[in-house]
Amino acid sequence: MPNSSDFSVVVQGPVHGKPTDEASLQLTKRCLESARAFLPGAEIILSTWKGSEVSHLDFDVLLENEDPGGTSYYDSNTSKYNNNNRQIVSTRNGVLKATRKYTMKLRSDCRLIHGGFMDYLGKYTAYNDYKVFEERVLTSVAFTKDPRRVPILYHVSDIFQVGLTTDMQLLWDIPLQPEPETTRRFPENHIIYNEAYPYEAYKMRYACEQYIWYACTAKKGIDLQLDYYTELPFSKIALSEKTLIDNFVFLELDQLGLRLPEKMDIELDNPTLYSFIQWEALYDAYCVQKNSNDFWMALQVKWNSFRYVLKNFRRRKKRLQRMKRA
Template structure:
């Protein structure tokens, strides 16, 4: 695999100037070009978009905006943009002519190409069998705080171009599914985070479950369907068809969500590279000295088990602990210290 075998598809809205959030698409392209100088770059955005002058992309694909849906969560005001994301990603991937493709957001960039090295190593371990590489943030761990199986991150994805096209072939989300939990109760026992959802599935689930179902996996029938069969097949899907890398292993720089990497809560809530290794390569075949890595994986398991227990036993306090309007309450501060302690192991 050479860099000339890869096309980077940047998907999303673009502004020709540096925004108040400090988004700078022209900079993202310029810096990414330095990292992968041989790769092609495709921008997939909306018809009528004003582009920065001198933008260094190989192709621009413009699509008619299909519009947004009702906000994903009940307390949100921002539109659910899943159908926009589906349409523009598909259009960008349709313009790819190289064997491999990577899908990124326009507010991201690459600061190194580590994902290529990791992918090559995994190809060798798998005797040439391809996988879909994705970011650990936000690939949720359904045994933790948000029990949403098949929630594979869409921040960054890499793999053979036909595989990515298959992944992004899901049908649009219907207006009915986008509002399911306005008229229907969440499942009994849903956590405080799961009860926030308006839509039948999270955006990432909608994409992943259509792909996984087409490959024969048992997928959730509702948002937090954590039946034994679904969880077993989610683990099997991750072990056999996916590959998870942490953003710093990928080389992904996502300033807008820089806080996620520093959040002990999110490090526990998501499936990190260590968690994926435990699923995909439990014997650590191919690792020269597996003992230290085994020790890290075991420490991670204990860490998550303690966090799960603490979360389950504090259920009566969840309304207070996770109320964004009361960030300085003493109980919240105590819980935050506990999470930081657990995350450090």
């Protein structure tokens, strides 16, 4: 097992909380303090934006990045933004600055509660044919979506990640996503039949999590290109999952020692996510036994996508009926 001094911790994102705010609102301060407490001797890198108030924060290295800005999801409504390029800039610059053997990517509004994640580093050593990293990167089940339950491929969580520094640099040293064509792939009136978030009606080419993995694997000659974020090309369904199982371990928050901000608590009960138990079963099937049925898996995803469409259609119909009665 590595020592805590073997880690660089990249705390990335905006600074949450001013020096005069009450303690519960100083999320970035709590984040940095948790890294100090549970990883003594680690290199702490704060990668944020120029002009941020940091006088009250404890870190070893400060990166003040130029803000690339966000892209609005809709032409007619600029109240909600895709901030993936912000995430890429702050994370990429942070991991490229890391000097220790391992690097952790930690959002500036999250925090650690223990260092149990270290038990899983280098633990799983069997592989299939899609190994990109030297060792698997640990990530959270939170936001890691199972395409059997929601029609989205290779949606691996970017909230928390930890692995060999060389692997983290490979993962995050990627081009910025082209904008606005990534966030607004289609006009607002375009209908995506298997919309994953029907009440949001996104028109993305890639979700944030998808773009990161697509851009990383493209450097290794793996083709995960999609036309839109819920596209399910039959030949890429099993492929996309195999690349994830070969390169990540999906861990529960308590296994990682990770706490999310309160606004993300709803994600803990999301029925569309992988679980660690499921990851272990897939690891055994794909990498140990190597006896998976790719055709059946892809067929299952396609069928469940059809059921998902029907379920959302019924939900929309009931919603419209309630609105008419009101």
